[in-house]
Amino acid sequence: MDHLDDDQxxxxxxxxxxxxxxxxVEEGLIxxxxxxxxxxxxxLKAYMACIFQQLGAMDEDGTPDLDTMISMLPDQMQERGGKMIGSCKGVSGSNGPEVAMKLNKCFYNADPEYYFVF
Incomplete structure (x- = not known):
């Protein structure tokens, strides 16, 4: 989150x-x-799906658009954040909330220092 400006x-x-x-969702779980x-x-799963869907990075069926996620990153986050997100292509599940949770776990495992939830 430190990489973001005040507007972001x-x-x-x-x-x-x-x-x-x-x-x-309870704030503590986030x-x-x-x-x-x-x-x-x-x-918590519904919250994560809501975030991705509001950003336009996941459709209602739970299909993620990782390229959109990467494109939304600020310039200074493109390289490292792009690698983290890109390493999670192929994550799938039965619905949006399940996919969103799996993606967040994957992002965390790919780069725990850089990962954040807002």
Missing amino acids: KEMLNMLHDSCVGESG TKAGKGEFTEDDK
């Missing part, structure tokens, strides 16, 4: 608040996920 952080905070409201502790929780 503000946009992500609005997105965060919207998806927390939509999913009903905080834990940011540290690599992914709780098997339907509301």
Whole structure:
């Protein structure tokens, strides 16, 4: 998150608040996920799917668009963030929330120092 400017952080905070409201997830589960502790929780999965879908990086069926994710990264995050995201091509699941959770786990495992949840 340190790599983002104030406008980007503000946009992500609005997105965060919207998806927390939509999913009903507990903030503590999001905080834990940011540290690599992914709780098997339907509301957390729904939150993660909401974020990706609001960004246009996942369709309603749960098909991710990793190229879109990479293209949204600020210039200074393109190389390292692009590698992290790109290493997770092929992640799939039965629905959007499941895919979103698997992607977040994959991103974390690919680069735990760089990974963040907002």
